[in-house]
Amino acid sequence: VMASAIVGPEGFRRPRLGHDGVISWLTSLLWGGFYKEKYDGIITSAAHDDSECFYESLEWALGVGWADEMMAWAQRGEARKSAKHVKSIRMALKWKQFRRSGGDTICSVARHWWCEARHHLKPQLPMLAFVGPDGSGKSSVIAGVADKLSKMGLQQKFLHWRPYGVQGREDLGQPVSNPHADLPRGWLSSTVKLGVLFWDWWLASLTVLKHARAKTSLVISDRYYNDMLVDPIRYRYGAGLGLARRVFKRFPQPELVFVLVGDPEIILPRKREIPMDILSQQLVLYRNLERRLGDRGRLINVNDSLEDVIEDVFSHLKAYLRGEKKESFKADMSRHLRVAQFVPHYPSVEGISAYCRGLSKEMNLISPRSCPVITLRTELKNLSGDEELLHYPHNSRNPMSLPKDLIRDLENNVHQLDGVVFHGAYHPKIGMLRRHLTRIGIPFIFVPHDPYVPELTQHHALRKWAFWHVFEKRTIRNAVAVQLLAGEHERPLRELGFDIPTEVIPNGCELETISEIPDQVRIPGTGDRVRIQFIGRMDRNHKGLDLLVEAFGQFVREGSFNEVDLILTGNDWEDREELENLSLKLGLKDRVFFTGPRPEHSLVIHSEADVVILPSRFDGFGLCIVEAMLAARPVLVSRRAGVSSHVDDAGGGWLFEPTVEGIKDGLIQACLARLEWPAMGEANRHYVVNNLTWKQAAQKTLDMYRRHF
Structure with a gap:
């Protein structure tokens, strides 16, 4: 064909007339099984004006018998008759090729069917599912996406909720005005319905849907089985949702599921089939469904215009077809969360x-x-x-x-x-x-x-x-x-x-609790005796209270701080008796006091202290230290407590390693700086008011929830 091509008036090479006639005739006949009448003219012209080339081409492809027959049809202008003999013509083509080159033909057929098997085992075109509440615009979005796919030359096969077996269903359902009008089925009939769905989805998935995806079409489903987990009443499902979840894990899975969500105030006016409270509940469940779907789920915000929503869906689809990973959903930092x-x-x-x-x-x-x-x-x-x-x-x-x-x-x-x-x-x-x-x-x-x-x-x-x-x-x-x-x-x-x-996100404190502090309050370091205060549970392992009592014993024996007392306040955590025995063994009966829990507000207790201590071996934060800082007390804090970095930034305390030696050295340093305690306490209060309030923590936490939920 290429060797005998001619150059047309426009300067491009094209097949000679005899070849062009055969190509026009056999292409649709062999591949599609039909005859295109628009080629009548070129076929008849080729049979008369370039008959030798036309006949040789037919003979080369189909053999002498069919070449004679089809040549006669073409010359009489009856080429359309060939549509009744497609099967025989195809067989002649295969037999002629096999006789001409049997080995190559067998290899070509084997490659063809291997390619077909690969495409059917792992179709290149995906199945898409769209879910969302009534009013989210699923039908409009699907229509817009289908239009874009058609312009790309990609066909689509549509479903609604279920495939309806091998034959499918022409009527894809009518809009429902009252989706919750009918009562749910009983447990037994609902369970049977799950079995029917299971059979329906697998039968269609392994046959017509897989064939369509392997050949020409994306499969698009308006709602699919997981929609029942969000709105079981719509589908009259009366058995347990846990059962449905477990069964649905065994269903064939769509490659992409677009979950359409938005603000209920925007969605409800579009369709008022369900009340606002149920719509809000469904939107939460749809978001949870998208998270459970993992990489297959795509969350689509339908608050935007229809054109923007369609473009968003289409961009996700193109990214999937290009093999790109799922992008993180852009959090709506103004969305109300619960x-x-x-x-x-x-x-x-x-x-x-x-x-x-x-x-x-x-x-x-x-x-x-x-x-x-x-x-x-x-x-x-x-x-x-x-x-x-x-x-x-x-x-x-x-x-x-x-x-x-x-x-x-x-x-x-x-x-x-x-x-x-x-x-x-x-x-x-x-x-x-x-x-x-x-x-x-x-x-x-x-x-x-x-x-x-x-x-x-x-x-x-x-x-x-x-x-x-x-x-x-x-x-x-x-x-x-x-x-x-x-x-x-x-x-x-x-x-x-x-x-x-x-x-x-660190802990915070309630600034309003400052009002709990008495008007006449102890100024740190001005009393006759110094009160080192611990507030928390009597937990020697976590809070390091055994280390504290031993360190205080060494502090008393080795130093000249006879006016310093240690007060431990809080609930017993199985360890108070052991700690009391340890203090008696160290001779600290009149220097270490266990008050148990006290009814006063913690800021009142902190205000009675000169220094507040937290000797934890480990600690998530240390809310008692934040409260002590709010009460304008200097603090002694273990470096293993989360609050330690804030104490360091505030400049109103001392940090130590949670060891006997480290705690003892911290007590000595603190007592040697007694004159600085009032200023350090005020620095602590200033830091807390500006950096560690619940209002600040709540806003950071709400932003975090919006990023992750």
């Missing part, structure tokens, strides 16, 4: 309750109803009145048990939560709830409050070793982020092999 703090023992007198009380109050002021607290306590005492509680009273001796009502409400997202925050390391109920949230698809952030240093596991070491391997490391690994209270806590986490995102 994130629950899970603190089973809330409220209590320890630091985690104080943390959640202050954070919840300020976050709810910035963004109303954004920070509820989930508690399991049966009796609620010492509530501030500013927190929003999700109360599930649960009195069980089993440390692993959780209220069934809590699990059910989380499964149905009754509280419309965008996420949950776990507080505290090595907590049995956190380990159990983590399993449920992972199953349900609600994301969570983990705040261990303490660094994962070796000293953390010295107390109850065997129990913590078992808990670590069964629960704790899975909690860390499955979290969307780990929040740390100090930057130096990241290194121990990385040394354990975790590459999870981390966020550092």
Whole structure:
């Protein structure tokens, strides 16, 4: 063909007339199985004006018999008759080629079918699914994307909700005006329905859908089976969602799922099929679904114009076809969130309750109803009145048990939560709830409050070793982020092999509590006797209180500080008796005082002290030190406490290594600088007011939640 090509008037080479006629005739006939009548003229002309070339080409391709027959049709202008003999003509072509070059033909056929098998086993064109609430614009977005694909020369095969077997369904469904009108089916019929869906999806996926994707078409589904996890009432599903989740994991998976979400105030006016509260709940569940889908999910913001939404979807699709990785979703830093703090023992007198009380109050002021607290306590005492509680009273001796009502409400997202925050390391109920949230698809952030240093596991070491391997490391690994209270806590986490995102946000304090300080307050260093104060639980391992008592004994024996007393205030943590015996053994009966818990506000207790000390072997932060700084007290702090860097920046205290020698040297340095205590206390208060308030922490925390939830 190339050798006998001619140069046309426009200067381009083209096949001679005889070749052109055969090409025009056989191309559509052999590949498509049909005849194109628009080529009547060129075929008839080739049969008359270049008959020798035309006949030789037919003979070379099909043999003498078919060449004679088709030559006669062409000369009489009856080339269309060939459409009735496509199968025979194809067979003649194959037989002629086989006789001409049998080995090459066999190899070519084998390559063809191997290529076909590869394409069917792993189709090059993806299946796309679009999900979102009514009013999110799925149909319009699909139409816009389909138009762009058509311009690229890519065909599409459309589904709605399910494939409907091998034959498919011409009618892709009508708009539903009341999706929740019908009652759900019973458990048995719903389970049977899951089986039917399973069969339907796999049958179509292995046949017509795979063939379409291997050949010419992208498959686009308007809603698909996972949509039932968000809105089971629409599909009249009455069995458990946990069962549906487990079954859906065995279904064929779309390559890309576009989850269309936005603000309910924008979506609802477009379609008012469901009320605002249900729409808001669905939007949360759709976001959770997208996270659960991992790399296959794409979150699309439909607050923008339709053209922008279509362009956003199409850009994700093009990136996928180019083999690019999923881009991070650009967080909407103005979006309203609702994130629950899970603190089973809330409220209590320890630091985690104080943390959640202050954070919840300020976050709810910035963004109303954004920070509820989930508690399991049966009796609620010492509530501030500013927190929003999700109360599930649960009195069980089993440390692993959780209220069934809590699990059910989380499964149905009754509280419309965008996420949950776990507080505290090595907590049995956190380990159990983590399993449920992972199953349900609600994301969570983990705040261990303490660094994962070796000293953390010295107390109850065997129990913590078992808990670590069964629960704790899975909690860390499955979290969307780990929040740390100090930057130096990241290194121990990385040394354990975790590459999870981390966020550092320090504790804060409530400035309003300054009003708790009496008008007539002790000025540091001006009393007859110096009061070194510790406030916290009587925990010798964590808080380093055994080190403190021993160091104070050496401080008394070796120095000339006979006017210095040590006061320890707080709840017993199994260790008070041992600490008291240690102080008696060291001869400190009249110098070390254990007051137990006191009813006054902590700032009142700090205000009675000259210096406040925190000797922890390790500590997540040290909220008592922030309160002492707010009370204008100089502080002595272990370098292993998260607050130590803030004490250093404030310039109102001393840092020491958590050893007997280090604590003793710190006490000596502090007492030698007694005249500087008032100024150091004021420097501490100034630093806290400007850097460590709950208002500042709440805004940083809210921004963090918007990035990760």
